[in-house]
Amino acid sequence: MAQDMTLLWGSGSPPCWRVMIALEEKKLQGYNSRLLSFDKMEHKSQQVLDINPRGQVPSFKHGDIIVNESYAACFYLESRFKSQGAKLIPDGPEEQALMYQRMFEGLSLYDKLGAVIFYDYYVPEGERLESALKRNKETLVTELKLWEGYLEKLGSGSYLAGKAFTMTDVVVFPTVATAFRFGLSAERYPKLGAYHALMKERPSIKASWPPHWLENPKGQDTLKDI
Amino acid sequence: MAQDMTLLWGSGSPPCWRVMIALEEKKLQGYNSRLLSFDKMEHKSQQVLDINPRGQVPSFKHGDIIVNESYAACFYLESRFKSQGAKLIPDGPEEQALMYQRMFEGLSLYDKLGAVIFYDYYVPEGERLESALKRNKETLVTELKLWEGYLEKLGSGSYLAGKAFTMTDVVVFPTVATAFRFGLSAERYPKLGAYHALMKERPSIKASWPPHWLENPKGQDTLKDI
Structure with missing residues (x-):
């Protein structure tokens, strides 16, 4: 379980979805998932800005470590949980x-x-x-x-x-x-x-x-x- | 020496420059370096298209392996030559x-x-x-x-x-x-x-x-x- 992880995301955003797929593939279910509303401009809210100065989602936190860029978060998760869940980077x-x-x-x-x-x-x-x-x-x-x-x-x-x-x-x-x-x-x-x-x-x-x-x-x- | 590597590049292109820096940092000097002219549209020439269907530089080949996207080439080089030259991905x-x-x-x-x-x-x-x-x-x-x-x-x-x-x-x-x-x-x-x-x-x-x-x-x- 990934209770020390928090993901702020918006429905239908491809960058958010990337991180969600990576979390599923690495068997990191159980993270704090906060669905924000783009219509209500919640991605510009203080809770996002506290993690992400760009005021964008995904905003992702693992303990004290912040990785907001979606590709960055995917690389980070694969590196930290290499032997857990799907292997995302092949060896050959x-x-x-x-x-x-x-x-x-x-x-x-x-x-x-x-x-x-x-x-x-x-x-x-x-x-x-x-x-x-x-x-x-x-x-x-x-x-x-x-x-x-x-x-x-x-x-x-x-x-x-x-x-x-x-x-x-x-x-x-x-x-x-x-x-x-x-x-x-x-x-x-x-x-x-x-x-x-x-x-x-x-x-x-x-x-x-x-x-x-x-x-x-x-x-x-x-x-x-x- | 990196005689089995070929880089097609243009002067002043940030994506090309990324790959050149990575090659230098990984001590892969001696690669086949082909400087093309953007003014003469050489990045749309057949020698580029043979490697890169997008007709873009950088175009990079290592033996039979082609990696043209600049970030991809940098990751690839770090992965293949992990213990050679500068360590580009920290452990912590x-x-x-x-x-x-x-x-x-x-x-x-x-x-x-x-x-x-x-x-x-x-x-x-x-x-x-x-x-x-x-x-x-x-x-x-x-x-x-x-x-x-x-x-x-x-x-x-x-x-x-x-x-x-x-x-x-x-x-x-x-x-x-x-x-x-x-x-x-x-x-x-x-x-x-x-x-x-x-x-x-x-x-x-x-x-x-x-x-x-x-x-x-x-x-x-x-x-x-x-």
């Missing part, structure tokens, strides 16, 4: 290299997805341009096709960095799931669709599925045409 | 946590710096807005002050994640150096200025200093007023 040099490579490419996927689905959030009203959003969509399509190709090359039933589940899946799956939540077509992106379906059955994913997605299973259709 | 849980935390915050610093100094590169001519650039500058100032505060708290002579040089310095220093190259004032940001001066004396930094900065020591003044 090739497997490890691919894991690192895809993990960090995952940040491109996340940024490019956000530049489309959160366009109105990031860009103030008077500055929004059809041309910019169109370009962001094209950039996202190119990125998604790259991942579709990666999965195709790895063969069916694969995870993002090979035949085994790794840290790459911990940090990139929430982005993939968010794309489907926002209407990505599993027919047009069948390998990503199959990966999404495979991962949805994993206990750590089930245990950490965003509660407001459970309450309201129908998502948006922002990406339905791409 | 607190030191390690801070190293991971600052490393990934470094991506925010890099993005926010880029959104100012490369604004004209990222945003097509017809879409540029004074209001957006002004906001980007304000965001960058907030970010720089955060780092100034981190260094102040660590005390003089510190590296970015404490008293010892770590992977955080490998990946974040190129961003700090770029900020000063683009005119950041060491008087207004004295802790960052002192850190910049400290790091400039380090052999790995000297050995990897961008050649076109050496040729033309005077940089831009984009950031002089922030």
Whole structure:
């Protein structure tokens, strides 16, 4: 049990979800879980600022140790609890290299997805341009096709960095799931669709599925045409 | 010697520089170093695309293993050559946590710096807005002050994640150096200025200093007023 750990998080935030999956995979259930409301701006509240000067979630504390950046928290948990739960960093040099490579490419996927689905959030009203959003969509399509190709090359039933589940899946799956939540077509992106379906059955994913997605299973259709 | 390694890179690119510093710190001199010209669009050439489908540098190969993402390459090199050269990941849980935390915050610093100094590169001519650039500058100032505060708290002579040089310095220093190259004032940001001066004396930094900065020591003044 992980009673000396506290996670402040928001439902549906991919960075928060990464840490929650890592905690599940490392068998660190029982941590103090505090679900905050983005609508009520609770991520800017004092309880967040006390841990995270950026006023962002996830905010994560283990005893006196604070690790808020989601990738950082995942690395930290794997390092501290190496022999507990799933092994997230493979030993083989090739497997490890691919894991690192895809993990960090995952940040491109996340940024490019956000530049489309959160366009109105990031860009103030008077500055929004059809041309910019169109370009962001094209950039996202190119990125998604790259991942579709990666999965195709790895063969069916694969995870993002090979035949085994790794840290790459911990940090990139929430982005993939968010794309489907926002209407990505599993027919047009069948390998990503199959990966999404495979991962949805994993206990750590089930245990950490965003509660407001459970309450309201129908998502948006922002990406339905791409 | 690292004759089985090839790095394709561009002068002044912070991501390329990260990998070059890691190679120096891990005593992996003697790799095949191929300096490409961004002006001639050589980063989109076939020799890059053969290694990196994104058409980006760094592109890095070790034998048959390819790791192009700069953070991924640094992790990979530290893992493969753990007991060679500088130890980049500290053993202590607190030191390690801070190293991971600052490393990934470094991506925010890099993005926010880029959104100012490369604004004209990222945003097509017809879409540029004074209001957006002004906001980007304000965001960058907030970010720089955060780092100034981190260094102040660590005390003089510190590296970015404490008293010892770590992977955080490998990946974040190129961003700090770029900020000063683009005119950041060491008087207004004295802790960052002192850190910049400290790091400039380090052999790995000297050995990897961008050649076109050496040729033309005077940089831009984009950031002089922030």
